[in-house]
Amino acid sequence: MSRRDELIEIYARDLEEKTGEAPDMDLLREVTIACGPSIYDADAGTVAASDTDELNRVRENFLIGRLGLPDDESLMGGIQKVVREYGRDDPRKHRAALYYLLVKHFGKADAFV
Numbered sequence: 261m262s263r264r265d266e267l268i269e270i271y272a273r274d275l276e277e278k279t280g281e282a283p284d285m286d287l288l289r290e291v292t293i294a295c296g297p298s299i300y301d302a303d304a305g306t307v308a309a310s311d312t313d314e315l316n317r318v319r320e321n322f323l324i325g326r327l328g329l330p331d332d333e334s335l336m337g338g339i340q341k342v343v344r345e346y347g348r349d350d351p352r353k354h355r356a357a358l359y360y361l362l363v364k365h366f367g368k369a370d371a372f373v
Contacts, residue, residue: 267299268292271357278347283360290372291363292356294326299356306352309343322359327368338365 268289275283298304308314319336323329342361346353363369 263300264292267305267356271354271360274354275346275357275360279345279361284364284369287363287369287372288356288360291360294372295356295359305355307355307358308351309346309348309353309358310351315339315343318358318362323362323366327363327366327371329366329368338362341365 272283272288318339323335324331342365346361
């Protein structure tokens with residue numbers, strides 16, 4: 261099993277434990293691949309959910325840049341909703357898992373087909 265496959269399994273377990281739902285594994289795989297090599301770096305592979313600057317980068321680089329969403333106040337509201345869904349216990353979230361939840365929240369799975 262490749263390191264990426266191992267990480268995808270970790271993300272899937274984490275999502276299931278924290279959201280109570282089994283993730284769409286095909287979509288999770290595609291979102292993880294889209295994250296590129298950042299998933300292998302301990303710092304870049306996570307998002308500090310309590311850091312406003314980092315959440316703004318997620319908004320700008322992922323939601324607007326990657327998903328093509330319009331820049332409005334609903335984006336940060338969606339990020340905050342997804343962070344609450346993912347859980348506030350651990351302020352560092354797996355980037356691929358958080359992005360997966362954002363894709364689902366904003367209905368943009370077609371960006372990864």
